[in-house]
Amino acid sequence: MTASADKLPIITFRSFRDPAGRLVRTRDRILRVVDPAYASDLESFLATGTARQAMETGRLVRTIPVASSEVGGSETGRVYEHERIRFPSYPYEWPAEMLHAAGVLTLNLGIQALEEGFGIKDATPYNVLYRGSEPVFVDVLSFERRDPLDPTWIAYAQFVRTFLLPLLAQRDFGSKLQSIFSGQRDGLEPEALYHQASLLGRLKPHFLSLVTLPKWAGAKRGADESIYRPKKSSSPEQARYILEGLMNRSRKQLNAMAPQPPADSTWTGYLDHKSLYSPAQLAQKQRFFEQALDSTKPASLLDVGSNEGHFSFLAARKGASVVAIDTDPAVVGSIWRQASKEKLDVLPLVVDLTRPTPATGWRNQECLSFLERSGAGSGGGFDMVAMLAVMHHILVTERIPMEDLLDLADQLTKRDLLIEFVGPEDPMFRRIVRGRDRLYTNITRESFESAAEARFELLRSERIDGLHRWLYLYRRRGAVN
């Protein structure tokens, strides 16, 4: 968290739904302007044992009060500064494992806060970001002082819509979270799933309580506004007992939806049993990669086409903060499992570089595009970009021109590019060409080197013995070491 007065002219507002406050983002700082009416609640919450412990352990975003002059002094309200999470990510970029972990964090904090007289008023995955592989609850204004007699968790339906039902849809119907959250900001309504299930499927235990019964109840009394009429419990103890019971039940349901490691997907185990690399060739590639890391010492690295994260983990173990992207949710999920288990600074995301996540939300300003977050067009966001065994997929399968790919690499990296050129004679290249050889006569090692060296300076290169594959370490022309 920076303490310097960073009064930048560009101040953008990216959060506005909660009347309690707004988020202000300057170039390097995340500030929150809190309405005076809600400020004392927030102060009290931040002083609770729950909040202090969660901030110490990194589960809650670190938050300190700052002077209102930090946002130009024109705002009425208290101003807080949040720890900056290096790379924001959104649920439509997460595998099911990460959505599940975000849900567990939300419920755990909610149940803990209950013990100290606070409730959690919204429960959406957008309240959670990832610091590496660790989920961090970032919306401190979600916690509000409870009416002790109120037995309602107003955010229950939102928790169901945005955590439980997407995980249920993924588990039972193979729905992709990327499609669910790209299409619906606030998740899935029970009605959307009800019609997908068979008659018997509608009576399965979790489906019954999360979809079928709410769907029937909504159909019968949905137009009756009296259901929202305020009612109170007879005692604070009873209200709290009910809320704890509801949240504990939601936690059990969430755990029942926990994704299991997949048996197989197109890309799982790629390095192990589907790849053409022999152990010696893989070791050679790994040696080149490690030497590149040792000589350039990147603090941040973008691993494009990370597969199961073999090289991301190597980079993280050498101190880099890694964002690993792949198109297959199964392999991204497996990266998260391992990174989380070993506490490695790897943020795995389901992102296709040839169709990068667009900016979303109101005026396309609520959630930034992947390229904007990656610093494309603003000097690059990573000390190193690694593109290992992925270039041929981008050039052949997606038909992206080589020069365009190198231009994008040049925009994403602040300094270095580590790239593997896969020649047209390579069996994997041949497999994806599928007889369209005439389209790719321009892809040669010479044309690649010529295009690359127009943008980068060559530091090292090496052919992988016995393969039509070459490894290159490039440095951007004019990059500061």
Next chain:
Amino acid sequence: MKIATQGNYKIIGAALLLLPLILATPSRAYGYADPGTGAFIYQAAYAAFLGGTFYLRKFLNRFFGKRKPADPTTSGTHDRVSR
């Protein structure tokens, strides 16, 4: 006499079980998150059920002298709630 006392407890217990079905329905929705419709009604029904088990536990604890580890009445943390 003893049987009569037990009968009285049963009646009181049944009344206490029904009471929360009326009282423990959802309170005002002052959050900004969409409370939904079907899920909100489902929550109300589940809250009513939990409200019933709250009194049932309390009643059983008193009658049988059992102490439930999760008994919320023993925590007393709501003393800190001022509003």
